[in-house]
């Protein structure tokens with residue numbers, strides 16, 4: 001089936017007389033007839049429900065929908081996008097390991113990789129998104145366990161060359177993890193280009209309505225763990241009566257381990273009600289993505305034609321540095337545009353404060369147009385050089401085009417530009 005149909009039907013198929021809409025199973029626990037039966041569930045934890053810290057029917061329906069949309073063997077929802085990125089890495093890396101990430105990634109990921117994982121003994125080695133094969137290979141060490149990139153980076157709007165990085169990662173027997181938040185599976189399916197694991201912040205386009213923070217990890221099932229050095233996946237797990245994930249769960253070894261081990265221990269699982277709201281967002285995702293793209297290209301072209309604008313980044317523009325990669329990997333460039341005014345930071349602040357329809361908010365990829373100044377907000381804690389490496393400079397405005405009529409969005413920009 002196609003995206004539009006999967007968005008509406010995957011993950012939940014009601015039986016005779018059952019509710020048409022995905023039910024909210026708001027319960028921490030599940031009842032069993034006997035002590036023996038409840039005990040046996042711990043031997044086969046994927047067969048029945050134990051406790052809503054790591055599995056719940058409403059959340060599982062959404063997991064299955066997202067796995068289907070991405071073309072993966074399984075998915076696990078988390079309470080935030082940050083939690084998804086953290087667990088996706090901790091599922092592979094231990095203290096003493098390292099991994100490679102491109103520098104052009106979400107600010108929260110950059111902070112997690114540069115500081116918090118470092119404190120846990122996991123080293124991140126950054127390479128530029130445009131690094132060539134030799135430069136990427138030079139970043140590998142004997143303890144490198146994975147490569148990380150972001151399909152369409154927030155807020156740098158660089159397009160990650162998935163095939164190039166996948167080929168190098170696989171030659172080194174490590175998986176490629178992709179943050180696919182901005183394109184969503186509607187605009188890009190990274191598994192088709194060789195990515196092995198996908199993470200999302202579902203707080204953005206997937207939810208779409210700015211209702212709840214969430215994340216998800218999706219496993220392609222394609223990576224051969226036995227070909228590399230991943231004893232936690234291919235050898236007995238002491239914390240789970242010696243289970244060998246690749247033996248018991250085959251292609252789903254990675255994602256089952258993430259649930260049985262990490263979700264059990266960290267407990268960053270969403271509530272049934274959050275998953276229910278996320279599902280409503282997902283139902284219209286394919287339709288909404290189309291409109292974000294068609295609105296954003298009009299806005300990007302309008303900005304490009306203004307003499308007050310210094311530069312515009314939007315990979316859907318023919319003049320954009322990433323246009324050809326976007327043509328290859330994306331079915332559309334989404335709703336987020338970054339640009340700078342000729343007056344730099346002061347003009348940016350003036351412009352943003354003059355917008356009437358677009359709201360100034362720490363959010364992006366909402367149905368309502370919103371705007372943000374990364375240098376003084378999401379990237380405020382970074383040093384100037386880290387900020388520049390992440391693709392953020394003091395004059396940059398991140399403009400998230402919503403689903404209002406594009407004429408109204410442009411009228412708002414026009415009146416705010418007039419004040420600058």
Ligand SMILES: *Cc1c(COP(=O)(O)O)cnc(C)c1O
Pocket residue numbers: 080081082083106108109150154179181182200201202203204213214215
């Ligand atoms: C927002 C975001 C995250 C973090 O997600 P939260 O849900 O806010 O924790 C990760 N990656 C990208 C690309 C994001 O935009």
